[in-house]
Amino acid sequence: MPIIGAFIVPHPPVILPEVGRGEEQKIRKTADAYREAARRIARLKPETIVVTSPHSVMYADYIHISPGEKAGGDMRQFRAPQVAVTAIYDTGFVAELSALAQEAGIPAGTLGERNPGLDHGTLLPLLFINEQYGDYRLVRTGLSGLPPEDHYRFGMCIARAAEKSGKRVVLIASGDLSHKVSAEGPYGYAEEGVQFDREITEAMASGDFLRFLTFTPEFAEKAAECGLRSCIILAGALDGKDVDAELLSYEGTFGVGYGVASFIPKGENPERRFLDAYLSHEAARLRQLRDGExxxxxxxxxSVEHFITTGQRATLPDGLPEELLARRAGVFVSLKKRGSLRGCIGTIAPVTGSVAEEILRNAVSSCSEDPRFDKVRPEELPELVYSVDVLSSPEPIESPDALDVKRYGVIVSTGRKRGLLLPNLEGVDTVAQQIAIASQKAGIRPGEPVGLERFEVVRHT
Known part of the structure; x- marks a missing residue:
């Protein structure tokens, strides 16, 4: 039968009196909403509960489903070993879900188990549920670095597995929201954190699951979110369904956003098939970017498209602006796919006769020679977004005081080791970070004296 209910819940250990030791009173609203969600689950009487957790086994390119007959866990890492849970797994559901994911071409399954113990992202929901209800079996899945559409499709597989099983199934999307909603929190403050929590809780309250899909990776990273992919899996599990959506609570205590929401399906609605809408949205966005190149x-x-489709390097086309042909400079070419880096290779100083030739050369290197990534596949080409950085000539500097992470890139060197970091990169906020990352790229040990050069870039996007 179809999934009978789905819930979004946070997992702050401090919510437990044994961990919080009085601090739990500061998020009592969240605890009260959690108990209400647990009561609703008890009334639904699920036979199987599926929990998606950011703290289960996580891989970049694979969604892990916990194998085995049962698992246990406790809160000893939060100084409360007496708080423990043991759960029996629904092995039949796990097998069906793994098979359906394989049929759908989604890399997911029970391989690669690293820690069979229940993580706190799973323990917290079960502790609250077990206060009200215990006659269920568990399915636990992690998240991954795969794109949003794969998590959505995985949620659709969960729904199909529920239908094929004939069981009453509830889905729990475990995940905190932003970790940067207050300067007093351990992760600091970011404006994006407050905006993320405002927008995602509005989406929860209205059941607007398309909004879950359209947060850009850059924005989500700046917000330091935790559970967005859990929410996307939930959206996929309720694909094509009308829902009674209710935001039960939201608090930003301790600098972290905690949201509790309830979604009860109430019938078919083909207009709520959000994956097609998301893919159309992405295609339109990429067309707009391409039109503005x-x-x-x-x-x-x-250069990339010619090389990947033919295996041959492109020659310079006619009609290029003179500035591309008359000047020599170092160039970096970066490729991104769905907001995540897919390749970046460049030259500090020119090795060809012009900027245009430098772009042709380094674009091919970026798509095929970056050691951090596999070679770009032909089917990825429509999804790639490009940027080109043209470097000024590096100039030696005496001190890090002459650097500015927004304006200048840095080159560090010692002996034959030399490392470069471009300016104005997301997540690089201080000169110390900039030098440390450039040094790491060069294989230079922390604290080892280095020579410094700086350069400026003109970025084309």
């Missing part, structure tokens, strides 16, 4: 970015894209 300048000559630098267009040349990088043409």
């Amino acid at each position: 300048d000559a630098y970015v267009r040349l990088a894209r043409q």
Whole structure:
């Protein structure tokens, strides 16, 4: 039968008196909403509860489903070993879900178990549920670095597994929201954190699951979110269903957003098939980016597409602006896919006769020679977004005081080791970070004296 209910819950250990030791009173509203969610689950009488947790086994390219007959866990890492849970797994459901994911081409299954113990992202929901109800079996899944649409499709597989099992199934999407909603919190403050929590809780309250899909990776990273992919799996599990949606509570205590929401399906609605809408949205966004490309970015894209589709390097096309042909400079070409880096290779100083030739050369290197990534596949080409950084000539500097992470890139060197980091990168906020990352890239040990050079770039996107 179809999934009979789905819930979004946070997992702050401090919510437990044994862990909070009085601090739990500061999020009593969240605890009260959690208990209400547990009461609703008890009334639904599920035979199987599926929990998606950011703290279960996580891989970049694989969604892990916990194997085995049962698992246990406790809160000893939060100084409360007496708080423990043991759960029996629904092995039949796990097998069906793994098979359905494989049929759908989603990399998911029971391989790669690293820690069979229940994580706190799973323990917290079960502790609250077990106060009200215990006649169920558990399915636990992790999240992954796969794109949003794969998590949504995985949620659809959960729904199909529920229908094929004939069981009453409830889905729990475990995950905190932003970790940067207050300067007093351990992770600091980011404006994006407050905005993320406002928008995602509005989406929870209205059942607007498309909004879960359209947060950009860059924005979600700046917000330091935890459970967005859990929410996306939930959305996929309720694909094509009308829902009674209710935001039961939200608090931003301790600098972290905690949201509790309830979704009860109430019938079919083909207009709520959000994956198609998301893919159309993404296609339109990429078309708009492509329409706005300048000559630098267009040349990088043409170089990559020609190389990946033919195996041959492209030659310079006619009609390029003179500035691309008359000047020599170092160039970095970066590729992104769905907001995540897919390749970046460049030259500090020019090795060809012009900026145009430098772009052709480094674009091919970025798509095929970056050691951090596999070679770009032909089916990825429509999803790639390009940027081209043209470097000024590096100049030696005497001190880190002459650097500015937004304006200048840095080159560090000692002996034959040399490392470079571009300016104005997301997540690089201080000169110390900039030098440390450039040093790490060069294989230079922390604290080892280095020579410094700086350079500026003109970025084309």
